Amino acid sequence: MKLSGLLAVFLLLCTFRRGFGISHPKPSCRYPPSQWCRSLEIAIECKVQKQCMEVNATRPNRAVPPVSVTLYYESLCPACRVFISQQLFPTWTMLQDIMTVTLVPYGNAKELPSANSPFTCQHGEPECRGNMIEACIIQLTGDSALHIIYCMESAADVLAAAQPCLQLYAPSVSWSSVDSCVKGGMGYRLMHANAVMTRALNPAHTHVPWVTFNGEYTEENEDKAMSSLFHLVCQLYKGVKPPACTGAPVRLDRSFC
Numbered sequence: 001m002k003l004s005g006l007l008a009v010f011l012l013l014c015t016f017r018r019g020f021g022i023s024h025p026k027p028s029c030r031y032p033p034s035q036w037c038r039s040l041e042i043a044i045e046c047k048v049q050k051q052c053m054e055v056n057a058t059r060p061n062r063a064v065p066p067v068s069v070t071l072y073y074e075s076l077c078p079a080c081r082v083f084i085s086q087q088l089f090p091t092w093t094m095l096q097d098i099m100t101v102t103l104v105p106y107g108n109a110k111e112l113p114s115a116n117s118p119f120t121c122q123h124g125e126p127e128c129r130g131n132m133i134e135a136c137i138i139q140l141t142g143d144s145a146l147h148i149i150y151c152m153e154s155a156a157d158v159l160a161a162a163q164p165c166l167q168l169y170a171p172s173v174s175w176s177s178v179d180s181c182v183k184g185g186m187g188y189r190l191m192h193a194n195a196v197m198t199r200a201l202n203p204a205h206t207h208v209p210w211v212t213f214n215g216e217y218t219e220e221n222e223d224k225a226m227s228s229l230f231h232l233v234c235q236l237y238k239g240v241k242p243p244a245c246t247g248a249p250v251r252l253d254r255s256f257c
Contacts, residue, residue: 064239067099069229072198072210074107075130075158076123077257083209085154087229092146094230094244098237101146103138105131106194107208108257119191122257126159129182133162135190136181137170144170207256 029036029046037043037052071088073080092101108122109131121127134152138145147169155161163175181187198205203217210217211225213236224232234245 064237066097067233067236068102068214069099069233070102070104070212070215072104072107072201072205072212073208074109074122074127074257075105075134075153076121076127077107077208079255079257080107080209081153081158082255083211083226084150087225089146089150089154091230091233095233095242098239098242099233103134103145103149104194104197105134105138106191106198107131107205107210109191109195111192111195118188119195130158130162131194132182132187132191133159133178135194136178136187137162137166139186139190140177140181141166141170141173144173209256 029042031042031046036046036048040049040052043049043052069088071080071084073084088101092099109128110120112118112120119128119131121131130152134149137148141148148165151165151169152158152161155165162178166173166175166178181190201210201212201217205217211222211229213221213225213232221232224235234241237245
């Protein structure tokens with residue numbers, strides 16, 4: 001075979017390998033990629049110590065407190081659903097290293113001195129059930145809660161999505177435990193706690209979604225949060241801004257319940 005022919009075959013093989021994404025061999029070690037930067041020993045074994053050092057260099061300083069975002073909302077409020085799906089969850093996904101999120105499902109509900117029906121809700125009984133389901137899920141699932149609430153609130157039917165969303169993001173938590181919480185005393189205790197938190201707001205909330213930052217509410221921050229929560233969190237964070245904060249904000253229409 002002539003030299004030109006060998007060169008052509010070589011170039012073809014290189015193109016073939018690149019097409020299948022194997023032009024650059026990946027580190028071979030016994031740890032999954034999510035663990036590669038867990039320790040220096042693992043990074044060395046997986047041959048990614050340089051990359052892990054670069055990643056760690058861009059992480060925020062833990063001595064600087066994250067921005068605390070608390071959302072007071074209702075499970076079936078259309079404006080709350082839009083805020084969770086288009087603002088809160090995407091922002092947290094990108095900025096979770098510099099922010100914490102607390103969810104308080106209650107909103108414009110009322111707590112009544114009644115043993116049979118202690119709560120009434122703006123969007124009816126289904127919303128009261130949705131609020132309690134979400135309160136129980138938040139209590140039982142910990143770090144997976146925001147994923148599950150986003151999954152529910154972005155679905156066509158919030159209540160129908162509860163069980164499959166739970167199974168998707170917290171498979172170790174059984175639906176029966178959530179159901180027991182909703183039907184038992186825990187659900188009512190959680191809703192009472194949410195009612196107390198909501199009534200304690202100063203200034204008192206006049207609509208939902210109602211968002212506080214580091215425990216405080218201002219109309220200025222609300223306006224910014226409704227148009228670009230991402231930009232506001234970056235602005236409020238007192239430490240060195242993460243690389244994600246250099247992105248451009250996207251304005252969205254605001255609405256309330």
